[in-house]
Amino acid sequence: MSGKPVLHYFNVQGRMESIRWLLAAAGVEFEEKLIMCQEDLDKLKNDGLLMFQQVPMVEMDGMKMVQSRAILNYIATKYNLYGKDTKERLLIDMYTEGMTDLYELFFKVILAPPEEKDAAKSLIKDRAKNRFLPAFEKVLKSHGQGYLVGNKLSKADILLTELLYMVEEFDASLLANFTLLQALKTRVSNLPNVKKFLQPGSQRKPFPTQEMFEEMRKRFKF
Numbered sequence: 001m002s003g004k005p006v007l008h009y010f011n012v013q014g015r016m017e018s019i020r021w022l023l024a025a026a027g028v029e030f031e032e033k034l035i036m037c038q039e040d041l042d043k044l045k046n047d048g049l050l051m052f053q054q055v056p057m058v059e060m061d062g063m064k065m066v067q068s069r070a071i072l073n074y075i076a077t078k079y080n081l082y083g084k085d086t087k088e089r090l091l092i093d094m095y096t097e098g099m100t101d102l103y104e105l106f107f108k109v110i111l112a113p114p115e116e117k118d119a120a121k122s123l124i125k126d127r128a129k130n131r132f133l134p135a136f137e138k139v140l141k142s143h144g145q146g147y148l149v150g151n152k153l154s155k156a157d158i159l160l161t162e163l164l165y166m167v168e169e170f171d172a173s174l175l176a177n178f179t180l181l182q183a184l185k186t187r188v189s190n191l192p193n194v195k196k197f198l199q200p201g202s203q204r205k206p207f208p209t210q211e212m213f214e215e216m217r218k219r220f221k222f
């Protein structure tokens with residue numbers, strides 16, 4: 001055992017990607033045991049390693065942690081990325097839950113039947129442009145600190161940067177009018193640990209394309 005956290009998940013972004021981002025930004029090296037087929041997943045289940053028979057699962061500090069948000073909160077607390085008091089923590093939670101709402105719309109595109117895909121994509125554009133991105137831009141403007149909460153980097157800044165990459169990849173024009181969000185993305189991306197994570201060949205994973213998702217459906221029983 002190397003003492004590094006061990007991440008158990010599929011070879012895609014999914015619910016593990018924010019955990020990868022947060023560990024990387026905190027400068028924590030981690031190992032991954034990628035689940036490549038149903039047998040790999042069944043083995044984890046049969047060995048009694050998954051509390052709810054679900055992944056992500058992270059082995060860390062002598063624990064087998066499940067539930068992605070609980071894992072994120074543990075890492076954020078441990079590495080001082082979760083605000084200085086309960087009010088800051090509330091803001092970080094509010095913001096990251098908003099990010100999750102937008103993130104889930106991306107996943108709906110993949111799940112939507114072919115005839116509903118365009119509508120699902122339009123919904124992302126609408127919600128990104130008119131709801132979530134303006135809300136985060138407003139926070140940065142009124143807070144005036146370069147970070148979303150307090151005067152230092154938190155889990156919220158890291159997960160927003162992750163999301164902004166996803167939005168940009170989906171439609172770069174969506175970020176055009178949000179100068180403070182662009183500046184945050186650049187600032188966080190230039191932090192040495194994040195910069196390293198953004199290099200090709202890092203442990204960053206792709207968002208599943210439709211083809212990848214169909215392939216996974218065949219390989220796994222879901």
Ligand SMILES: N[C@@H](CCC(=O)N[C@@H](CS)C(=O)NCC(=O)O)C(=O)O
Nearest residue numbers: 014015053054055056066067068069
């Ligand atoms: N609330 C859980 C949801 C976990 C979840 O739904 N995991 C899926 C993969 S993303 C899973 O393990 N599916 C396999 C199964 O249920 O057998 C979390 O956030 O970690």
